[in-house]
Structures are given as structure tokens and as C-alpha cells.
Amino acid sequence: MMRRNILLGALGFLGVLGILVSCSKKAAVIERPAFNSDSAYVYIERQMAFGPRVPNSEAHTQCAVWLIEQLRAFGAEVELQKGFMPDYRGNNQQIYNIIGHFYTEETKDRPRILLGAHYDTRPWSDEEEDYNDRFYNVPGANDGASGVGVLLEVARQLGLRMADSTFTMPVDIIFFDCEDMGTPRVYTGLEREDTWCLGSQLWATHYMQKKNPQYRFGIILDMIGAPDATFPREMYSTQYAANYQQQIWHSAEQLGYGAMFNNQQSYPITDDHYYINYIAGIPCVDVIHYDIRNATGFPWWWHTRNDDMSNISKATLQAVGEVVMAQL
Numbered sequence: 594m595m596r597r598n599i600l601l602g603a604l605g606f607l608g609v610l611g612i613l614v615s616c617s618k619k620a621a622v623i624e625r626p627a628f629n630s631d632s633a634y635v636y637i638e639r640q641m642a643f644g645p646r647v648p649n650s651e652a653h654t655q656c657a658v659w660l661i662e663q664l665r666a667f668g669a670e671v672e673l674q675k676g677f678m679p680d681y682r683g684n685n686q687q688i689y690n691i692i693g694h695f696y697t698e699e700t701k702d703r704p705r706i707l708l709g710a711h712y713d714t715r716p717w718s719d720e721e722e723d724y725n726d727r728f729y730n731v732p733g734a735n736d737g738a739s740g741v742g743v744l745l746e747v748a749r750q751l752g753l754r755m756a757d758s759t760f761t762m763p764v765d766i767i768f769f770d771c772e773d774m775g776t777p778r779v780y781t782g783l784e785r786e787d788t789w790c791l792g793s794q795l796w797a798t799h800y801m802q803k804k805n806p807q808y809r810f811g812i813i814l815d816m817i818g819a820p821d822a823t824f825p826r827e828m829y830s831t832q833y834a835a836n837y838q839q840q841i842w843h844s845a846e847q848l849g850y851g852a853m854f855n856n857q858q859s860y861p862i863t864d865d866h867y868y869i870n871y872i873a874g875i876p877c878v879d880v881i882h883y884d885i886r887n888a889t890g891f892p893w894w895w896h897t898r899n900d901d902m903s904n905i906s907k908a909t910l911q912a913v914g915e916v917v918m919a920q921l
């Protein structure tokens with residue numbers, strides 16, 4: 594991702610402080626859910642081996658095919674949502690959203706939990722200082738592969754639960770396309786609205802209109818693998834899905850990850866969860882690396898050529914994976 598909304602952030606900040614409940618007392622220990630960060634790490638390496646998963650590239654297609662195969666291997670029924678959305682120049686961009694349904698006979702009619710991450714990577718490293726470097730693809734270890742890697746391991750765990758009959762909650766795992774094609778800094782043409790998150794915009798309109806599945810809530814993972822990751826409470830999530838954000842951050846604290854899932858408030862961030870909340874009306878929470886000490890709010894490697902495996906930590910993947918599994 595993406596872009597932060599500074600004006601709305603400044604306006605919302607004081608209001609939000611009032612409703613944040615600080616979990617300051619010592620939390621009770623809860624059972625640690627099964628999650629294997631070695632496996633999540635390998636799923637990230639595997640995506641990186643395709644090369645940057647830039648839309649309209651061979652690597653992007655190969656990665657999409659591989660993701661479909663993986664979800665099927667873990668027991669999902671997989672749908673491919675295809676369509677077009679206008680890109681930042683107004684040209685039609687082909688979208689391929691990958692949707693894996695995990696359910697059993699007993700759970701198939703219950704409202705589902707939506708877990709999502711974008712699998713595309715940004716065509717431009719437009720946060721690079723040197724102008725010439727801004728035309729390189731972002732490798733996308735964190736910005737793309739990390740969220741997908743954790744959700745593939747979640748998918749594997751769901752498959753295991755189905756096998757030993759401990760599966761209770763139907764889950765849709767969605768790998769969104771074209772999240773990160775928002776207007777590049779190097780573009781000098783007319784500025785358009787809503788150029789980020791094209792896949793989730795397509796899903797929230799066309800897929801939901803056609804199929805109208807019922808969801809309890811959703812979680813989006815984006816840039817969740819860095820060794821120094823911090824996840825403050827993102828403001829659109831607080832605005833649209835405060836109860837679920839509270840529940841997720843509370844689980845994190847109980848699991849011992851309260852310093853990572855901290856109680857600071859971030860600016861509102863235009864990520865896939867925004868359109869899921871705003872268009873589809875599904876309460877959806879963004880877990881995204883944000884650091885108020887940086888000028889952009891995002892980590893130093895964000896939208897640069899340095900977004901590579903050297904900035905992926907198994908300890909962070911483990912934390913995020915356990916927190917997600919604790920919701921299922």
C-alpha cells in the first residue's frame with residue numbers, strides 16, 4: 594500500500610482517542626494457536642522466486658496459478674474473479690482475484706470470516722531517492738508476499754482442522770489483485786481518484802452484487818513481516834470495525850504481542866479493507882506496518898528496491914499468524 598489521508602487523520606485523531614480502551618492490566622494467558630512461521634517464510638520465498646508480481650507480467654500469472662494450486666491442495670474450493678478496472682491513466686486493467694472458500698458440511702451456511710492480502714507488487718519503486726531508481730519494480734517481500742505467505746499458512750492450518758474435525762468457522766481467503774497500481778509519483782498526467790486497490794474495488798462491487806455471501810468480519814494483512822514491525826490501530830478500521838479491531842488487538846496482547854500491536858492510532862490508510870468497509874459494508878480491519886516516527890508513516894523500505902527477504906522476520910510472521918488464528 595498506499596496512501597494515508599492526512600486531513601481526515603488529523604480530524605479523527607482526537608475523537609478516536611476517546612474510544613480507545615487501553616488494555617493495561619496484565620492479560621490472562623490464552624491457548625497459543627497452531628501456526629508455523631517456517632512454513633509462512635517459505636511461502637514468501639516462493640513468491641519472491643517468481644520475480645516481482647507486477648500485473649500483466651509472466652511472474653504475476655505464474656504466481657496466481659501457484660496460489661490457486663496451493664489453496665486447492667489445502668482443501669479450499671477456489672474461484673477466480675476476473676474483470677476490468679480503470680487504472681491511473683483511465684485504461685482498462687485486467688484483474689484476477691483469487692478466492693478460496695474453506696467450509697465443511699456443518700459450517701457452510703454460517704456467516705464467514707474474510708481474510709485478505711494483495712498478491713500483486715508495485716511496478717514502480719517510487720519512494721527511491723534517485724529518480725532513475727523509481728522505474729524499477731518493487732520486489733515486494735513485505736508489500737505483497739508477506740500477507741499472502743501468512744494466509745497460505747493459515748490455509749494449511751485450516752486444512753489440518755478439516756482433516757481432524759476441529760474446523761468450526763467458515764473462512765474465505767482472498768488474494769486481491771492490483772492493490773498497488775495507484776498513481777506513480779513519476780506520472781505527470783491528470784490525477785484520478787481511487788487508483789489503489791483495484792481488485793478489492795471490483796470484488797466489493799461485482800462479486801458482492803452477484804453472490805452476496807454473508808460475512809461476520811474481515812481482516813486484511815499488508816506489510817506484516819518486518820523485524821521491527823509495529824501495527825498501530827488504523828483509523829478507517831477504528832471508524833468502521835472498532836469492535837473487531839479491539840478484539841484482534843486484545844488477542845495480540847493476550848498472546849504477548851502487545852508491543853507490536855500497539856495502542857497508537859495511525860492515519861486512515863487507503864488499503865483493500867477501506868473498499869470492503871465502504872462499498873461492501875463488511876466490517877474489516879487492516880493490520881499494516883505503520884510507524885509514526887517516519888515522515889511517510891510507512892517503513893523505510895516501503896515502495897523501494899529494498900523491500901526484499903532481508904526485511905522479513907519469522908518472529909513477526911509468527912506473531913501475526915497466531916493473532917489471525919486466534920480469531921478463527
Ligand SMILES: [Zn+2]
Pocket residue numbers: 594595715736773896
Ligand atoms: Zn504498496
